[in-house]
Amino acid sequence: MLRPKQQSKNSNDKENNSNKQQPTTSIATVLQYSKQSDSTLSTDLLKHSRQLLGNSSSYVDLGLPIALVLLPLLYSSIHHSLPMAIANSTSTVVAIERLLFASLISSSTIFFNILKSRRLVYPILITLLQLFVYHHFFGYQLVCYIFLYLLIQFVGTKSLLTMFSGSFTVGEASIVAQLVGAFLVESFWYLINSNGLFEFSNNYFEVTDQQVILNTVFILALGTLLITTLTSPLVETIRQPYHGQSLTSKSVIAFYVVTVSIIFFILMPTLTLLNNGSNIFLWLLNYLLSSSGSRILLIGYWVVLLSFTIFYFDPNAIANNKNIPNIIIRKYFHLLAIVMFVPGIVLQLHFMVLSFAIAISALVLVELLKYGRVPPLATQLSTYMDSFLDSRDSGVITLTHIYLLLGCSIPAITCFFFESSTAINTSHLHPLSALSGLLTIGVGDSLASLVGTKFGRTKWFGTSKSIEGTLGGIISTFTAGVILLIAIQPTSATLFSDVIKLLIASFLSGILEASTTQIDNIILPIIFFSLLNC
Incomplete structure (x- = not known):
């Protein structure tokens, strides 16, 4: 079972005792964005989340506000073709997916202990069913969006817990992965829409300072991910003390070369293209002076x-x-x-x-x-x-x-x-x-x-x-x-x-x-x- 960072048995016992007192944190969020018939399901779902997840819910249910707020609302803010009624329903369904995912990574429920060898099957089937419902009622655009978000969130949570041992609790890793997933998918979708790559693409924004800022925010998000991903092998080489001095020096030089190349040969040209050929530094100077x-x-x-x-x-x-x-x-x-x-x-x-x-x-x-x-x-x-x-x-x-x-x-x-x-x-x-x-x-x-x-x-x-x-x-x-x-x-x-x-x-x-x-x-x-x- 994946556990939060712990230093000793005593601290573990103390932490478990304190966790039993933690309330479910996302009821208000669900009630806000899931109205009328949805609210009954959401309230009942979160009311029984403690029984469903056991003590591990103290670390996982904190991630639900991200799924319930940022995902549907960011999607609606960029794609006005999605009615808020659909976003409200989507937030409730995504909450169910988050609870199932929490059960999977915590492995603390009786159900998953009994089916331990098959614990991946149930969440996968539920996810496929959700995607089928999304496609049938809302079209493939929402299917792609939700699928990418869930994929990034699942892979991201597992990667953070395994690669950076002791730095994240399960809930913190889930929260960070959901933030990254929601923002990266929005960035990807926005860049597609801005360039008209698909038939549903539309540019909903005038060419204003506001759009330039929006472009810059998305490019910074994607650029940061790209730099950290491509330089991670070099960083691991530099970090390990058993590598020779010559190899380490070459890795340091390569790290800076890759970082600078990504900034000036990928991010800058892309941002210039999105801003209709406007140089971001000249725009920034004019923006500050205006x-x-x-x-x-x-x-x-x-x-x-x-x-x-x-x-x-x-x-x-x-x-x-x-x-x-x-x-x-x-x-x-x-x-x-x-x-x-x-x-x-x-x-x-x-x-x-x-x-x-x-x-x-x-x-x-x-x-x-x-x-x-x-x-x-x-x-x-x-x-x-x-x-x-x-x-x-x-x-x-x-x-x-x-x-x-x-x-x-x-x-x-x-x-x-x-x-x-x-x-x-x-x-x-x-x-x-x-x-x-x-x-x-x-x-x-x-x-x-x-x-x-x-x-x-x-x-x-x-x-x-x-x-x-x-x-x-x-x-x-x-x-x-x-x-x-x-x-x-x-x-x-x-x-x-x-x-x-x-x-x-x-x-x-x-x-x-x-x-x-x-x-x-x-x-x-x-x-x-x-x-x-x-």
């Missing part, structure tokens, strides 16, 4: 904050102070995220989406350098970033900083996709939707840790987290949200209902933060986003 200097000022603001962090925030010196817990030191970057990203999301959402995409791609490549110990930067990067590690970063790769950036960016990127669509009325989105990540992990999670560390006395059953810390996180999230609501839309006619939704979302996401033992930087923003827009 905003009356506000985007340039925003970049300058970021440079000042990052410079202060690099040159004046010494993690090694602070880490040696035994009076400061490491988890508190890590929250500095949560605070930094609030200060950096809130002005950009509120004033320059499209520019922030572009910046998020570039930053995430850069961090993935930095982690690739660290993992492979690729000179000349790997040693310095590892020395600086390893000062912020805790027990959750016990694997061969470090992901919490990427999770933090993903958690801040996913709600903003989702809102951007909605704005780019002709199918979704964004006027119904909650005003704080794009700020969901910053409110939950920037404000709520940080204050929960600070209050819990200083004042926490009463522990939640089976966990190390305190009720005082949870209340601090809930109150701070709600308070910060109210302040932002008044600042953004002080005279809105829906202000009262927006505040009520904010209160509910703050409370439920706070309870979720207290009940999960996994890295919650991705899950909390998605749940909060869904609850705000119920």
Whole structure:
């Protein structure tokens, strides 16, 4: 049975006890997007997921919000020919597929223990049945989309758990694989539609700055995957100490040659083609200058904050102070995220989406350098970033900083996709939707840790987290949200209902933060986003 990362038998027992207290996290998400007849099935399905999956559901059901939110909604945002009613039904069926997949990889149910030698048969048959239903009612376009998504999610989860032992729990691997799958399939489908390769292709976007940003985001996603895939054999060669110096040096040179070649001979020409021959660097210069200097000022603001962090925030010196817990030191970057990203999301959402995409791609490549110990930067990067590690970063790769950036960016990127669509009325989105990540992990999670560390006395059953810390996180999230609501839309006619939704979302996401033992930087923003827009 595949298990989460564990250090000892005692920690294993403690973790299993805490997992029994974890609530199913995706009921609100299902109820939001599966209306009327679908809601009964969804509620019943998730109500009994614990019995179906056993204790392993604590690690797997957290992946369901990705399938239930990002997959159908991203599909609808790009392809307005798909009615939302179909997307709602699809999300419910995909949830069933996720639960079956969870049973497969956990092998913890009586059914799969009895049929252990044939445990692949049942999920495969269910998947084929789903694809047949999709094709019969919705056509081959949706079949291709769902099939590619499920394939990437299945292969990705298994690969992450086997290749990076100890770096992912089952739920985290499933979440990351679903994110990658949804985004890559969207990227592939969007690029096909942009070039009219199939008869159903249409370009639903005018040639605007918004489309250029959309093109760039998709190219960055595909490019990052391409670089990590093609350079992985070289990285493994560089990483292994038993290889000779000559072979290692050649592999380092080959790594940089392959990376630069992909960027300048594959990604850049493709992006230029998508942008009707416009050079991306010239477009970027004009884009920055066309905003009356506000985007340039925003970049300058970021440079000042990052410079202060690099040159004046010494993690090694602070880490040696035994009076400061490491988890508190890590929250500095949560605070930094609030200060950096809130002005950009509120004033320059499209520019922030572009910046998020570039930053995430850069961090993935930095982690690739660290993992492979690729000179000349790997040693310095590892020395600086390893000062912020805790027990959750016990694997061969470090992901919490990427999770933090993903958690801040996913709600903003989702809102951007909605704005780019002709199918979704964004006027119904909650005003704080794009700020969901910053409110939950920037404000709520940080204050929960600070209050819990200083004042926490009463522990939640089976966990190390305190009720005082949870209340601090809930109150701070709600308070910060109210302040932002008044600042953004002080005279809105829906202000009262927006505040009520904010209160509910703050409370439920706070309870979720207290009940999960996994890295919650991705899950909390998605749940909060869904609850705000119920």
